[in-house]
Amino acid sequence: MAEENPLAGKSRAKPKTAGKGAGGKHCPLGNARALGIRQVIDAEGRLTGDLAEPDLDRDALTRLYEMMVLVRAIDDRGWILQRSGRVEFWIPHKGLEAVHTAATVAFEQKDWIFLGYRHPGTLLLRGAPLVQLFAQFFGRRDEPFKGRRLPTLMGDRRLNIVPMTTQVGSYIPHACGAAWAAKIKGDDTRFLTFFGDGSTSRGEFHSAMNFAGVYKPPIVFICENNGWAVTTPTSVQTASATFSQKGDAYAVRNMRVDGNDPLAVYAATKEARDLAPKEGPTLIEAVTYRLGFHTSSDNPDLYREPEEVEEWAQWDPLDRMRKHLELKGHWDDKLEEGLWARCKSDIDDAVKQAEAMPLPDPASMFDDTFEEMTWMIEEQKAHLLDDLESQP
Numbered sequence: 001m002a003e004e005n006p007l008a009g010k011s012r013a014k015p016k017t018a019g020k021g022a023g024g025k026h027c028p029l030g031n032a033r034a035l036g037i038r039q040v041i042d043a044e045g046r047l048t049g050d051l052a053e054p055d056l057d058r059d060a061l062t063r064l065y066e067m068m069v070l071v072r073a074i075d076d077r078g079w080i081l082q083r084s085g086r087v088e089f090w091i092p093h094k095g096l097e098a099v100h101t102a103a104t105v106a107f108e109q110k111d112w113i114f115l116g117y118r119h120p121g122t123l124l125l126r127g128a129p130l131v132q133l134f135a136q137f138f139g140r141r142d143e144p145f146k147g148r149r150l151p152t153l154m155g156d157r158r159l160n161i162v163p164m165t166t167q168v169g170s171y172i173p174h175a176c177g178a179a180w181a182a183k184i185k186g187d188d189t190r191f192l193t194f195f196g197d198g199s200t201s202r203g204e205f206h207s208a209m210n211f212a213g214v215y216k217p218p219i220v221f222i223c224e225n226n227g228w229a230v231t232t233p234t235s236v237q238t239a240s241a242t243f244s245q246k247g248d249a250y251a252v253r254n255m256r257v258d259g260n261d262p263l264a265v266y267a268a269t270k271e272a273r274d275l276a277p278k279e280g281p282t283l284i285e286a287v288t289y290r291l292g293f294h295t296s297s298d299n300p301d302l303y304r305e306p307e308e309v310e311e312w313a314q315w316d317p318l319d320r321m322r323k324h325l326e327l328k329g330h331w332d333d334k335l336e337e338g339l340w341a342r343c344k345s346d347i348d349d350a351v352k353q354a355e356a357m358p359l360p361d362p363a364s365m366f367d368d369t370f371e372e373m374t375w376m377i378e379e380q381k382a383h384l385l386d387d388l389e390s391q392p
């Protein structure tokens with residue numbers, strides 16, 4: 001008689017991912033150790049004794065926290081700008097401040113990062129001025145993509161940051177291939193890429209993992225498991241118990257960390273980067289939560305319960321990092337107040353400057369597609385110019 005398939009019918013194992021039934025009713029971070037979610041600090045900012053406390057001094061810790069707060073303040077403002085019609089679209093990142101900032105800090109400037117679309121802190125940490133980000137949000141001419149991309153789909157070649165392609169997960173093989181090229185050339189450059197839980201259902205994720213397992217390029221894959229891929233919860237995204245374990249199938253080293261604990265993300269990413277030249281790739285699943293809407297065109301009230309958001313808000317990465325700094329004697333209310341005031345006024349200035357910048361010439365949207373323009377594109381451009389002339 002055939003053996004019973006443990007994944008078939010009623011006996012399907014209930015996934016212990018960031019969803020109901022794991023840890024709290026909705027948030028598993030309170031039960032992290034049992035679920036193999038590695039932590040440095042708990043909800044109160046105290047050391048858990050699980051992962052070792054990373055070697056970051058007072059300056060490095062406060063700079064990381066300050067960046068997380070600036071990233072939150074950018075989201076607060078971006079949302080208002082979109083709702084008031086000044087920015088055409090917004091992809092929120094509230095609650096996701098820890099993963100990309102801490103991972104970026106764990107990498108070096110010469111390394112390449114293939115970015116997702118909820119990661120403004122990476123550009124700022126690499127040295128992009130705030131006004132450059134707002135110029136991108138406002139679609140201004142003099143930002144690296146000449147005002148042609150959706151707000152928050154950023155990158156900057158000068159900073160070794162490759163922008164994502166809008167097809168989720170499609171850039172994971174590109175990142176993997178670039179890392180392999182560096183290995184072949186004998187460069188000591190390492191690679192980092194971010195993608196969501198939803199991207200792991202794309203074939204490109206599996207192609208990249210398979211390639212990485214075989215050729216061992218120096219790359220760290222960070223799967224930002226934020227609970228949802230638009231309306232699809234992680235429990236429907238996969239029947240695997242975790243996203244990290246998908247690395248096992250491809251012999252890719254993997255681990256699962258608390259994505260609302262910047263110190264755990266830093267520790268895991270730093271270790272993975274250090275190991276990359278000898279051991280090759282690591283897949284890190286960062287368990288976190290999207291507190292905001294998927295995008296400004298979404299309404300999460302239609303598919304998720306408010307209690308879920310409230311439970312996750314108890315594990316807000318900003319609160320935890322702030323409490324940790326307070327326990328260390330590095331932070332207090334006065335510094336907190338000053339930081340928020342500074343972030344808001346820096347954003348005011350960046351908004352003012354960026355809005356005053358010129359818009360792109362509409363006809364420039366046809367540039368940079370082919371070295372020599374095709375006749376079809378020439379024709380479309382001529383149509384547009386005619387239209388603009390007849391209906392200015």
Ligand SMILES: Cc1ncc(C[n+]2csc(CCOP(=O)(O)OP(=O)(O)O)c2C)c(N)n1
Nearest residue numbers: 166167168195196197198199226228229230
């Ligand atoms: C190939 C492809 N399919 C569908 C979409 C529409 N889409 C945009 S974002 C998104 C969800 C992606 O989820 P995830 O990878 O978990 O990232 P998150 O948005 O949650 O950060 C989808 C399905 C897309 N952009 N590309």
